[in-house]
Amino acid sequence: MPRRHRRSHRLCIRPFQLIIVRNGYVIAEEYSDLRTEDDLVTSWSVAKSFTSALVGRALDQEYIEDLDQSVADFIPDWQGTDKEDITIEYLMTLKTGLERINEVTLYNGADQLQLVLDRELIGTPGEVLYDYSNGVPMIAGEVINVGCGLYAQDYLEDKIGADFG
Template identity: 30%
Template sequence: MNQEKVAALEKKINHDYGNIAGIVILKDGTTCYEHYFNECTPDSRIHVYSVTKSIVSLLIGIAMDKGYIKSIDQKVLDFFPDYTVRRRERTIQQVTLRHLLTMTAPYKYKLFTPYIKYFTSDNSVQFTLDLLGGRGEIGNFRYTPLIGPDILSGILVKATGQSVLEFATENVFSPMGITVERNVIFHNKKEQLAFNQAKHISGWVADQAGINTAGWGLSLSPVDMAKIGLLYLNNGKWGDTQVVSTSWIEESTREHSRWKKVNLPYGYLWWIVDDKEHACAAMGDGGNVIYFNKKNRIVVSIASFFKPRVKDRIELIKEHIEPIFS
């Protein structure tokens, strides 16, 4: 490792990527770089925003492996038999887990996303189910940052009989030495804003009904994030334990849909960065990233505090990190 190049990298990060909290880089499963910024430490836990989605994808795969979910082509409403479908509302009845995982489910809201109502709702799953369907066409890519993925949390709870955090702790976090201490429930907007900038809150946001969020709300350390990347790099295996099936890793990290506006292929809540190198990423607001590249046998995790319109982290990885550490 060229120390001059590393020093130049850190100078660039401090100048152009000033909201980064920490970076961990693994090569062939070994830590070759770990550094923290903005007064963060290895004990810091940062809200990773939409990286949460990719963790939920992992949990869906484990639920499939264990037989809790029979198929991702199951209808969403199969898991909510008591849900009352409104008259003439047929689209929602055709939506499957696959549509949720690939961001190809339609929703009733269009130009104005009802974030205030969502954040003040006592039951985010019920709230989101009421918005699912409408006149949109099933199969068209529509990225839903917050309102949409929570249905997957509801499905996990219905299928496993556990909370999402309990299921994740038993099957992923504890076996892999990842720390997520508790549910985080907000009582007001001030608490939510504080969580977004916090360094030492270890948890997973849940609504008043105790359902963990699926599109955002998980806090992790850069080391914990890198462990998830390594799990995917090693085809679902952690040490001698097969945490999730290799088939799920392969299936969930190949292209199933595409965001044509930015020409980005999408798997099951994972972005496909380079199909030839089998490079994929979990990406969240502010520049939170778990990146793995199977060809180069490298994992990069970047935890960042929220800041609007940040510079592209994938560009940082491809142009400034991989050339040094690959």
């Protein structure tokens, strides 16, 4: 077994796909027994990094005013509710105060974004502990959609994707 995979196998973590791009070129690519290069998978944690880069770019381009801007400016259903206290900063630091969604429910949901948007506020935004969540970055993606007028994936391709070659 290659040394680079010993730790992941010891921890019973088996990535389905791995691709490494450097200077616009694919320098490494590997697939588990369960996947091929033609399979599409949801990136989940990888998307968090790209989403934060998109929010940073949207801030630079003034589609988002600043980190203190309310997410409710982009999610009209949150206006006039306690969720109005959730800022871009709290979204990006995963300190929203939103109830955690069961990952199985999220993964199997027909409308994943709506499932996350509908979560109850169970803590004070910004004062709660960091809560690693796969749902909250979906809200950041919606901020990009509304604020920039482009779906997050299109904004990524237009503003950052060119950097990959």
